[in-house]
Amino acid sequence: MTDSPSSLSPLTLAYIGDAVFELFVRVTLLQQGSTKVTALHNETVQYVRAGAQADFLRVIEPLLTEEEKAIVRRGRNAKSTRTPKNADLQTYHYSTALEALVGYLYLQGQWDRLQDLLGKIAVRE
Numbered sequence: 001m002t003d004s005p006s007s008l009s010p011l012t013l014a015y016i017g018d019a020v021f022e023l024f025v026r027v028t029l030l031q032q033g034s035t036k037v038t039a040l041h042n043e044t045v046q047y048v049r050a051g052a053q054a055d056f057l058r059v060i061e062p063l064l065t066e067e068e069k070a071i072v073r074r075g076r077n078a079k080s081t082r083t084p085k086n087a088d089l090q091t092y093h094y095s096t097a098l099e100a101l102v103g104y105l106y107l108q109g110q111w112d113r114l115q116d117l118l119g120k121i122a123v124r125e
Helices: 010-031 037-048 050-063 066-077 089-108 111-119
Strands: none
Touching (some): 010 037, 010 089, 010 111, 037 050, 066 089, 089 111
16 A cells, blocks of 8 residues: 555545454454354344444544544545435444544554454444
């Protein structure tokens, strides 16, 4: 990657963050003992949907640094050409903001910080 993560568009950060967040949820569920693929998929969907991601952002928002809050603002204000299918526009913007933050931290190599924040999200069987 030639660009620094801070120079990438918030939608590009969200693109990466979406994958990282879903992988976190999948691994967490697997570590909790879920092994049936259909059950894993159904549980994962509950956590990676826009509404759940928006709720997760609200949980960790008070813990964010100023730099992280700036990334969240950029993600929340990003103009997408996509129309959300299963969420209202505000919820969709908040989920995009969470994904942008996750993507940013991942690309910055801030894995401990990312793990700390994602660890605050209660992923349960």
